[in-house]
Amino acid sequence: MRILRLARRLWAGSHDIYAGFCDRHGGIFNRHGGDFDTRRARRFLWLSLFAVSLAACSQQPEGASDDAGSGQEADQQQSEETNAQKIDETISPGDDFYARVNGYWLENTEIPAEFSVISNFTLAQARADGIIAEILDRAHTAPTSETEKQIGQFYASLLALPEDNMAGLSPVQEDLERINAIASIDDAVRFFSDPAQLTAMPIAMRIAPHPDAPEQYSVLLSQSGLGLFDRRNYLEAARAETLIAYQKYIGDMLTLAAMPEPDAAALQIVDFESRLAARHWSDMRRRERALVLTQTDTEALSAAAGPFPWSALLEVRAIPAQTPLIARELEAITGIAKYIQSTELETLKRYLSFHLIHRAAPYLSQEIAQRRARFEANVLFAAPQPADPTARARALTTDALAPTLSDIFVGGQCTQEHRRAVYQLVEEIRQAAIGRITNAQSLSETARVTAREKLSAIDVKICGPAEPAAAGLGFRTEDMTAYKNAKSVTAHKWQAALSRLGTQPAPDDWHAPSYRVNAYYDPLRNRIVLPAAILGAPFFDPARSDAENYGALGAIIGHEMSHAIDDQGRLVDAAQSFRDWWTDEDARMQGILLEKIADAMPLRHNTHDDPAQHQPAPETLREAFADIRGLTLAHDAFIATHAAEDTADNATFFNAYARLWRRKSRPGTLSDPVHLPADLRVNLTVRHISAWYDTFDVTPAHDLYITPEYRTVPW
Ligand SMILES: [Zn+2]
Known part of the structure; x- marks a missing residue:
């Protein structure tokens, strides 16, 4: 029994050298990642990082001669290097070693407009992103393999987003109508559990190594479903402005999508998410490993959370009924399940509709994508400027096709x-x-x-x-819209994960x-x-x-x-x-x-x-x-x-x-x-x-x- 408990404590996470995204955008990174919120958060990190590498490329004005350009660049580079290496001799190492080594750099370094943070990690990431950008450009213009051709098509579908909102929204109409037709909690759970859907999932599911038998993959449930990722954004008085900005953003997105009563809906959605957030565990509690993991099953969950349709959740995700489930934050998960059952169906439908548009936004129209990017940059990441559309398309492609692009990257x-x-x-x-x-x-x-x-x-x-990712891309993108491509990739990823269930x-x-x-x-x-x-x-x-x-x-x-x-x-x-x-x-x-x-x-x-x-x-x-x-x-x-x-x-x-x-970092960064x-x-x-x-x-x-x-x- 003791060993079991120990195993659970340990399973909760590995140790990152820095808390990944926490270093930049606060509290949203988890190495085992994979619940939808986390992946989205990462995606938007990529956006800002890509933008930096682009900014570096555009310093030389178009048409300037190489000589003139390289002279200026050399000067600038030299002064950057000097500030980067220069020691502040006025500060004694014994009094403030950090300031002595980094004082000049801190004073003379500007955080690029698309960033909330600048550090060696973000700079190295920008360099890696520059290499990925070259790979994507090649895949788009002169692919050297069938895989690259597919990557190029995915990327091209994002570059070709329509200007017109209604045209951009047409691929998503069918799914919005499905939400409209929801007539029970069971229907709602089936919709948000569908592995091909891009909406929010208040209880996330993924496949990960089993805590008591790490050599085997199993099903993990975890708290999720917050558009602002971190419960602190909903619950702390000091972050009230973030919540107000979020409500305005929801209203704007629903207006762009021609949804009825956008402002009233925005208020309802924020209230719903705030109540979800109150049930979420804090980051620190999640890291107190002894509390974190519990093996359970649908029967035990029903006993704790009432008649929530757990079986529908498993069925839609093609999980065999008797599969043991691992709950990462048990009381949070059952609390969310109870709360969903007590929520008006209309509120749930509005919540799902908004999140469908919000999460699909980068795949719809230029304006809708830009509205979301502006919100993410300004409100969530405290960066004055969002990434431009090309950078966004690169980031989305990189995130969606991660294993394959990782293989191509490492080859170089x-x-x-x-x-x-x-x-x-x-x-x-x-x-x-x-x-x-x-x-x-x-x-x-x-x-x-x-x-x-x-x-x-x-x-x-x-x-x-050493071996390329076995799963491959697993889809064809020819003649498909960006939104359909995204759904196809999402569904394929779940299938790939599912095939690992029960295996080593x-x-x-x-x-x-x-x-x-x-x-x-x-x-x-x-x-x-x-x-x-x-x-x-x-x-x-x-x-x-x-x-x-x-x-x-x-x-x-x-x-x-x-x-x-x-x-x-x-x-x-x-x-x-x-x-x-x-x-x-x-x-x-x-x-x-x-x-x-x-x-x-x-x-x-x-x-x-x-x-x-x-x-x-x-x-x-x-x-x-x-x-x-x-x-x-x-x-x-x-x-x-x-x-x-x-x-x-x-x-x-x-x-x-x-x-x-x-x-x-900028003030306001979590x-x-x-x-x-x-x-x-x-x-x-x-x-x-x-x-x-x-x-x-x-x-x-x-x-x-x-x-x-x-x-x-x-x-
Ligand atoms: Zn560590």
Whole structure:
């Protein structure tokens, strides 16, 4: 029983190096992603990122000669590089290391109009998106294969959206009429569960590895259905303007679609979603893993939620009736089911109609697509400008055809030499971790044995899957409208997911497209994934100094590796069996180390939902600890392989780390609820590391100084 509970705790998620989209748009990213809201949120992230790469391309005026253009560009590039590298010598490293390294950059960097955030992650993503843009342009104009031809057709259907709204809306009329004909809750559930529909699904369903048998895919239910993604947008008084803007947007969209009584409908829809939001779990609660997952079935759900038509939901999604269901937020899901039953059918129909138009908007007409893009950019992502239509078409195509585009992307990245260099860095950090564990005072002998075994067994995936995605595109787009193409892709994705039900995950099932900038540790498979897009500068560049590569990508690898053996990694052993391999004394000792991190964290870094609890959330402490361990391991590996007694080398190493996390965001951007803010990710990490004190002569006179007994040790 205990093991089962442990398994459930662990299943709730893996560890991203930064909270993906949280880094940019707040609280909406989940690595296992796949519920509809999340995919939509990602899609709109791509829009803003694509736009940046386009802006960079358009700096040179049309017709300007190469010489003139390259001269200006060279100057601009040089000044950008200077600001990017320039250290603010007026700030002592011991007082504010983050500001010393990043002050010039922060002062001289503008957030592009289509962005809410600029960071190394967004810049690297913009570069990856530029490469994807080239692939799409080729697929559109001169495809080199049948697959590329299909990609090009999908993309072309988006570029060719009609100007006229009524023409754009005609493909969607049939589905709007289906909503109009809904006569019962059963009908409504059947409509929103249909895998080919683009409307909102208040209870989302997807296929994911089973928590108690991770080698097998199963059905996962989760809370969903909010147009504003995050419950905080509905419930916090400070975000009231967001909700007002959303209501106005709903009214505008319903007007564009010539729906009756648009303003009254908008009010009803906002009220309905606010009540859904009140039933949703907060992000922090979702991450308290012990609460997160429950195996259930339709009988148990009916007992808790009354006569909600669960069987209709399964039937429409072609799930066999007896299949066990995993509820991610059980009380939220049953609460939503109860609430739906008590809702007026007319309200539900209006809600489904709006979400159909909202979600189909990028596939309908230029004006409707633009209205949605403006809302997303201005209200949700706090960016002054939305992406242009071409950028939008690229982003939508990339998102819709992700596995195939990921394969094409990785084919052009990561030479053998590059892979080898990254792999060597991983191995050196692995050896550093094993060395630390061998000498760890805070772990028992039995825990040290398992930790070493587990570190040795970590499976590292670099760049992208070796085998192309088996599912393929699975549809033909010739002579179809963008809307029909989108429905066809959505239905095909569900079919591909369904075919995995009850089977074992393939070794190359990475969950992350190679063109997405992120890194993660998968606790169920003891695996670190480093997609191609994170293997370029400023994370890793074979052409620059090793000190920089170890301080940047090295620290990321160390961070992920530490999750294998932290207070979550303790739940799975080296053979990937669920077995808690810590003793009570190990847990007590690790708790003391975490307390030291909490003690060295000023109150403003308290990320717990309840401000009355002046303690950082456990998840935040875990991530802060992973940062300290990651940087320590990277430094160990650097010293071991470079005999870097030289202070200048060490300074380069730590500066690269501080540069890694630089980040500038617009006011109003939702914060990452789990990781520390960028400045603290640097300042609160280095203050625990003795080598940093030695490198920069940090003394008790400096603000960041803490006495050695208050510094946590990595193990
Ligand atoms: Zn982490």
